[in-house]
Amino acid sequence: MRIFVYPGSFDPVTNGHLDIIERAAKICDKLIVAVLINRNKSPVFTVEERVSFLKEVLDGKPNIEIATFSGLLVDFMKKKGANTIIKGLRAVSDFEYEFQMALLNKNLDENIETLFMMTGINYSYLSSSAVRELASHRGNIRDLVPDIIIERIYKKYEENRG
Ligand code: COA
Secondary structure, three states: OOEEEEEEOOOOOOHHHHHHHHHHHOOOOEEEEEEEOOOOOOOOOOHHHHHHHHHHHHOOOOOEEEEEEOOOHHHHHHHHOOOEEEEEEOOHHHHHHHHHHHHHHHHHOOOOEEEEEEOOHHHOOOOHHHHHHHHHOOOOOEOOEOHHHHHHHHHHHHHHHO
């Protein structure tokens, strides 16, 4: 069984992530969307919120699982019986960082392969931080994130403002 893992912060999930998720799910038996718990930059959305956005958006997709992980990605993959990492490449600027991560992961476990998918042209400029910046000023995020999570994103910033 081909199990792929699509790891990330998903702070929050964007339409660019969804594009990769939907395309990747077609070329494997099971796709695990793996949400990172611990990281250096502190996320705006809690891990529970990030997972619940993904669950809402991916509801009913039969071969997609949503999981959380902390620690090394390769260790999580071993536990899940997966050996392929899927990553999206948006622009040349992503390449150097992704290249380094792929080599580090290969160095940690030679059975791990990293597959890169070109992000859809409409999403090449998109990032979670752009969505956060817009949402924090109540800017328009329609078409950047799935419709069903838009209000929850705005609400978070309203709560943060008190
Ligand atoms: N569409 C839209 N945005 C995308 C995208 C796409 N297709 N692909 C990536 N992005 C954006 C994200 O939105 C995010 O934007 P932001 O920085 O503005 O918030 C940015 O690219 C980075 O993505 P992120 O999800 O933070 O992932 P990452 O590429 O930094 O890597 C892990 C995250 C989980 C893969 C990595 O940190 C990891 O493996 N950590 C575990 C420890 C480990 O094993 N390290 C590797 C060996 S040392």
